[in-house]
Amino acid sequence: MEITFYPIGVVHSPFMELNDMPIQPVGDHSESGVVEIFDDFTEGLKDIEGFSHIILIYYFHKVEERVLTVIPFLDKQQRGIFATRAPVRPNPIGLSVVRLVERAGSKLKVDDLDILDGTPLLDIKPYIPEFDHRPDAAIGWLEDARGRVAQHRSDERFSG
C-alpha cells in the first residue's frame, strides 16, 4: 500500500544544512523563520491567527537513510527509532510545535524553529493543550537527558 501526499507549502529557515541545528524547537528559542503556504491552500489558513502555537508536519527531504535503531543525539546507546525523534525513520515525517508570531497572507512568521530551509510542508494543525498536552508523561531513556535538551545542538550524525 502506497500513500501519496503533496506539499502544501515550504519552510524558509536560517538552517541551510543538517549540521548545527537545534534538535527540537525548544532547543534554541532564538531562530525564527517563515512558513509559506502555496496559493492553492491559502484559504485553509483562515482563523489560524488566533493560535499562539501550531504543529508543523513535514517531510525530511534531505534525509536518505532509513534505520530501525539509532544512537540519538542525547544518548550513547542504540535505541529503537520509534523511541526517538531522529529523522532517519522508515517514513521520514517530521513534527514540530512552533510559535506563530504573525500571519501575512500566505506567509506565517514563526519562532522556535528547528526545520531545514526548503523543507516541504505536509500539514499544519493548531496546537490545542486540551488535546496535545501531557505534562507528566514519562520519557524512558530520555529521563537522564531531561534539562539538557535546551543546551544541545545537532552534530553531523544525520546529515548524510
Next chain:
Amino acid sequence: MEITFYPIGVVHSPFMELNDMPIQPVGDHSESGVVEIFDDFTEGLKDIEGFSHIILIYYFHKVEERVLTVIPFLDKQQRGIFATRAPVRPNPIGLSVVRLVERAGSKLKVDDLDILDGTPLLDIKPYIPEFDHRPDAAIGWLEDARGRVAQHRSDERFSG
C-alpha cells in the same frame, strides 16, 4: 512533487465507523486498542516501553473529502482547515497522543484512543513534554469551546 509513504503498522480499535467517535483522545478516556507494528519494523520499538505517552501519525484512510474550510464539531462557523483538527485535509494525516499501557512484542496496548479500526500507521514518536508541551498556548476560535471537548462526540459530518 509526490511524497510516498508506506504503512508501518495498523491500528485496531473499537471504532468501526467514523460516526460516534471521540473527537480527540482526551474526549473519551475509556477506549483502548492495539497498535500492531508489522514485522519489518518491530525492531524499531526497542525502548518504547519507557514512555507513558506516544504520538501516533496515521493516514485517514476512510476520508475522501478534501476541503480548505470546514465547520468543526465544536463550532458553527466555517474555519480554515489548518485552524482545525478535522480529517478532511489536503493531506489527510492524523495525529493523536495516546497513553502506552503495555508492549507485547509487535503490539502496543494503548488508551485514550480516537482512531478508526484498520487505520494505517505511518509513524510513532515518543511524547516528550520538553518538546511537545505548551500549556499556555492560545487557542483562537476554540477558546469558547474549552472544557466542552471532553463531553463531545463526533457526528456524521465527516463520515462521507
